[in-house]
Amino acid sequence: MGYVIEGKTGPWEVVIGLEVHAQVISQAKLFSGAATAFGGEPNHQVSLIDAAFPGMLPVINRECVAQAIRTGLGLNAEINLWSRFDRKNYFYADLPAGYQISQYQHPIVGKGEIEIELSDGSTRRIGITRLHLEQDAGKSLHDQHPTKTLIDLNRAGVALMEIVSEPDMRSPEEAGAYLRKLRTILRYLGTCDGNMEEGSLRADVNVSVRRPGEGFRTRCEVKNVNSVRFVMQAIEAEARRQIAIWEEGGVVEQETRLFEPGRGITRSMRSKEDAHDYRYFPDPDLVPLVIDAAWVEELRRTLPELPDAKKRRFMEQYGLPAYDAGLLVAEAATADYYEKLARGRDPKLAANWMIGDLFAALNRTGRSIEDPPVAAEGLGELLDLLTDGTISGRIAKEVFEIMVETGEGARAIVEKRGLRQVTDTAAIEQAVAEVLAANADKVAEYKSGKEKLFGYFVGQVMKRMAGKGNPALVNEVLRRVLGGG
Amino acid sequence: MSLTDLTLAEARKKLRAREVSARELTEAHLRAIEALQPKLNAFITLTPELALAQAKAADERLARGEALPLDGLPLAIKDLFCTEGVRTTAASRMLENFIPPYESTVTAKLKAAGAVFLGKTNLDEFAMGSSNITSAFGPAVSPWQRPDDPRPLTPGGSSGGSAAAVAARLALGATGTDTGGSIRQPAAFCGIAGIKPTYGRCSRYGIVAFASSLDQAGPMARTVEDCAILLEVMAGFDPKDSTSAEEPVPPFAEALKRSVRGLRIGIPKEYRVEGMPPEILALWEKGAAWLETAGAEIREVSLPHTPHALPTYYIVAPAECSSNLARYDGVRYGLRVPAEDLTEMYEKTRAAGFGAEVKRRILIGTYVLSAGYYDAYYLRAQKVRSLILRDFTEAFREVDALLTPTAPSAAFPLGEKMDDPVTMYLNDVFTVPASLAGLPALSVPCGTDAQGLPLGLQVIGRPFDEEGIIAVGRALEESAGFAARPALAAQE
Amino acid sequence: MSLDFETVRRIAHLARIRVEDDELPKLAAELNTILGWVEQLAALDVAEIPPLTGPVSMALRMREDVIDDGGIPEKVLANAPERLGDYFVVPKVVE
Incomplete structure (x- = not known):
């Protein structure tokens, strides 16, 4: 009904x-x-x-x-x-x-x-x-x-x-x-x-x-x-x-x-x-x-791709779910932004960043997709840094906020602020050792079966490394050091 | 010979030969106007300063040997053509103080050709009428008089002021507009020539609209040749008018030299209406005989829907006028009668601004377009209009031009035929069919009635065959040798 | 068909022309004379006939999309019976 x-x-x-x-x-x-x-x-x-x-x-x-x-x-x-x-x-x-x-x-x-x-x-x-x-x-x-x-x-x-x-x-x-x-x-x-x-x-x-x-x-x-x-x-x-x-x-x-x-x-x-x-x-x-x-017929030939067709294409070409594709084609300018961003990158990652972080930033700043605080090229640079492991996902969010605020480029922000993620195992091992030493009681709890605390240790290590530790390596080292793993 | 008695063609020759100056010619006409305007009321607005300035400029060009086609020739302009900076009234209280910030295409072409504008001529209000009686500025009066009857005669309408001015030698030529006969009928009544061109031949841009699908501008002058000279300047494609025809303008005056030998001239039998004065019937027959003598072949043809033309016209024209005149609402220009609310302002303004005949036509037009009546009146009239056009198309398979009387009577005293509106409408019986079909037609003076009043014959041609009707018109003019002079004409 | 006074009033209002009551009889009579006369067209069989809107048989000519007019407020307003600044003015309209 x-x-x-x-x-x-x-x-x-x-x-x-x-x-x-x-x-x-x-x-x-x-x-x-x-x-x-x-x-x-x-x-x-x-x-x-x-x-x-x-x-x-x-x-x-x-x-x-x-x-x-x-x-x-x-x-x-x-x-x-x-x-x-x-x-x-x-x-x-x-x-x-x-x-x-x-x-x-x-x-x-x-x-x-x-x-x-x-x-x-x-x-x-x-x-x-x-x-x-x-x-x-x-x-x-x-x-x-x-x-x-x-x-x-x-x-x-x-x-x-x-x-x-x-x-x-x-x-x-x-x-x-x-x-x-x-x-x-x-x-x-x-x-x-x-x-x-x-x-x-x-x-x-x-x-x-x-x-x-x-x-x-x-x-x-x-x-x-x-x-x-x-x-x-x-x-x-x-x-x-x-x-x-x-x-x-x-x-x-x-x-x-x-x-x-x-x-x-x-x-x-x-x-x-x-x-x-x-x-x-x-x-x-x-x-x-x-x-x-x-x-x-001439006018028909020169018509732009219309939203329904574009949505179908986004679903096929980029493997996007209908909902995401629908959001991205609502405005031609949004769709154009997306296609620029997705070119040569992970299309799903691009869609998520646009629908999540970019749209939020547009809302917050009151700007339009035609005049965005971060252009498709800029966001693309950020995604590239994320994808090649230069920065972590968490740092990427942080860098994006700085980009929105200052208009600076992703790479420049990462370099200037030393946000490159740490992949040096020795540095990570040291941070892990420090965290475990400072939390002996929690280590004991963990070892007696409270495995939920693993996430807590990860967080503490990341914090100590100012977010720059490579999350996969941090996990790996922690597991090794805590033993049994 | 006095300057005001010259034809436009003669005056042009004299100007170019520097035998006379544009200033002299213009002053002679201004003096004639001064003398006769009080009696004829042919003009609503006079523009002597403009005329003298234009004459001065023309003289300068003439002196340099750079004469424009109409350089220095004094003309009268029907007060339906918008003229930049010069009051344009359409003979209505509604536009009594309206000064257009623009120039109609036709008058712009005349100006650009060097013509001298003497003033704006009287007409029936918004060109709605056949006797000038509906002018808010009082009717123009014919310069013709019956010998034994002092009553002033109508110059015809709606272009009555133009016809009176030209006949009385107040101007060498004039512009007119013709919706259902408004050039041809006054031309016939005043003993001058007038051409209503094919619909689309002259631009309607800047002409106060009466009925858009019928309105056409055209020349009025004392000879067919003068009309041809003027038409050549007035005609032509105008991108500002969506109904303007993209037809080349031929040298119309060349057509005057054409022979009518071998032309087939049709006499439409349905125009032989009951009650037509025998003098008009006789003149019509005479006209046919003249053409035959000149080598044309005369054939009777049938235009079977002729009797329906007039009622068709009096549905179509009022319908269009009711819409065209809706813009006179007292908001942007023209008369306003103040009132408390908008509707009241509209109603009072339009009641005060329009005269009785205009109101009647607006009301008839509003009625025939209104819900429930559209099919019975307007749509039906459009269908009959198809039939009337079809009649002409068929006839023109057999003949090259048609010959008819222009009007069913000679000029009548002003104030007559006022018993009811339809009596006045019957004046247009011979002119309306060609208007509905959009065909070119001219009226040429061919004789006088027993009281010495002029009578005209009408020649109707195929679409865009103005040359054809000019040739036939010239042949009639030549045979008729019309030389009568109106009682009131410039004496210079 | 004959117009009664009420119809004449309605038509006059549609056309926004004030007609006073004492004008009605004469006006109605005149309009009825005209309508009675044009009614003769009803006798014709035109069922199969296409209507003719105007004598021109060409297609509509089109203008290019360029701004070549406007920007002439003084010309537009010069004849206004009442104006306020660059506005035309009418009695207050209540919607």
């Missing part, structure tokens, strides 16, 4: 579909030559086309079309060689033309699917209904003035891909996994930076509930949820709201709602209520978008 919510009158299943708006990575906007960069001065990245001045006309950006095709290919979807732009008509202060140029009837990308992984290790396929290109609106600032709303059109006209999923998800976890996976694919493709905080990736969540085995009931759309966590919370909140309505004998009305993360609830968006009649019609300023099949 999958995810259900227990209501007062029995269990409810949740049905979820996502409409994700992904801002296309391009220099210029979808229909104008103004810049798309985030965070410019207000209205400085606006052409007269974006501001819908009289007589201004749209001309489509080839790269935005290419990005949509790449994304379609990455979602295993059909590319429609004939598509068209329609106008979606509604009035809003940050929608300069009074319509949004979108693709309603004939999207550039048709059906596709992606595979998601769940925490129990199972996988599920989630259908993609369509992907279409459209313009973003500008930004309304409601909190800068007591009685006014300020309008910045910098974002107006930036290309968006609206990626619509089938209502295939049945739990907040699945929706979260879908959104993360989609984000990973987009970032791999380089078609969207996936930055939810800056709004480059926004999700509208369609939620309905039903009794297990039933057909679909009325859904509500929760708009503009801007993190994976909020998507999961919004689904649960909205599902519980709908369940309460049904269980009290009410009827859920189809409407647009807004998630309030602070209060953990969704609320009705009245301002959108009369906007349902969008009067879509083909944009007469644009003719149909006809794509050459050869161009699609």
